[in-house]
Amino acid sequence: MTRLTRFSSSMALILAASIANAQEARFRVIVNPAVGVSTLTNAEVSQLFLKKKTTWQGGQIVQPVDQADSSAIRQAFTRSVLKKNVQAVNGYWQSQIFSGRAVPPPERGSDAAVLAYIAGNPGAIGYISSATALGPGAKEIKVN
């Protein structure tokens, strides 16, 4: 009976961890309402966040904003959209910085701070937890 209880507890923990991971991966990509796009591909979002593409189609400067690199939402976004881990992305930015090519996007420590940045910068793009409500200063875009 004890063995059965332990096994059941272990399975429950594994299931809970899996659900937690699945929940961590839920985010949405948002932009300032002045940005005239409603859909982007994963690769396009990746290029915007790595500053390989720095202007929107209308010529407006892209202003990406990241979350803190220790946050679960940053790790989920980086894995899912940039197709790398946060460490690899940090390495990419080191090589950009020390060759004088580019500097990384600013970081914000919470969804509220990201929303405030998005609302305050016309070319801004960021990501927040899908559970966080959008204010009037941001709109969600679809990422395929």
Place this chain on the structure above:
Amino acid sequence: MRTITQATCALAVSLCANAATYAQETEQKTQLHGFGSWHYGRTTEPNLFLGGTPKGEFDNTRLGLSLSSHLSEKGSIAVQLDVATGHDTEVEIDFAFGSWRFSDAAILKVGSVKLPFGISTEVFDVGTLRPFLDLAPAFYGRSGIIAENYKGLGLSGGSGTAWRVSYDVFVGGLELVEFEAPEDVANGEEFDPTESAEEHFLRDAVGGRLSVETPVAGLTFGASAYSGQHEELDQRQRAWGAHGEYLAGPWSVRSEFAESRAGEEARKAFYLEGARRLGRWQIAGRYDWLDTSIDDLPRERASTSLLRHKSFSLGLNYWLTPELVLKAAITRVDGNRLAAPALEHLAQAFERNELRSRTDLFQFGVQFSF
């Protein structure tokens, strides 16, 4: 030299303090970053190699400070100062240039800019971007193939999504640093025993690099080349190279080949380097090779170990954080092209046939960036 170093450090600290305050106020407009390293190196008698000496050398310290500022949406400036102590104490400006972004496919750079050649010329001294304390010495060492920067005018950019092509082209001047004494001894020429490295300037240089990022995440390959008028030889020095890099998950694999010719001297360099992360630990291995040939050299001199370099390295690293790493490595070298006795003994050791072509090196140190 010490006074210059102290004054430069004081200036850099002052600059940092002011820049940090300014950066807080302007956030993305101005950013300050830096990197540093220290290592201990010990070689087997009697050769010196990569900051290592037979008695053990502790004085291998380096600090770099990088400041960039976006002056407008399209214009920016970048400056990097590098201070190193050890056998070759030096203070230098890594780069100082202004850039103007016409588009993502056309960015103009004017000033002293990192040389776009191969994988690591632009991040020469940043230890947290590589598995060993030093870059492959045959390729990136003082072999006279690679310069650290160009002075002049350049254009760079990139395009594409799944297959992304990036390019850099430049015109201007290059300064190559070379440990030339072994070549001079092999060639029967006089050399200055107080100068451990000679600098050669290439005028009217043109060059560039083409890199391709493939749809396979982390796989990049490309080619580079340059040509410039060698001031001393009064002939053009030409070089070309090819590179491939795979960075994915815990793996990093890099390989490069380059060939350079100036007058009667030709050089070929190659390395293959692989590393794997195991949690915070990282194991690494590297093979590198440099061949120097001089036209019309008598056969007995052409086959000397002074013109040969092969080395194999094993490394073990512990990453305390992604920006702070402890590294240890052992290297076995065959040849005296880059691992040689102190300059005042070099010619005598060659004439008396007392050169030891094998050198073992142990290194331990720390590298960081911020």
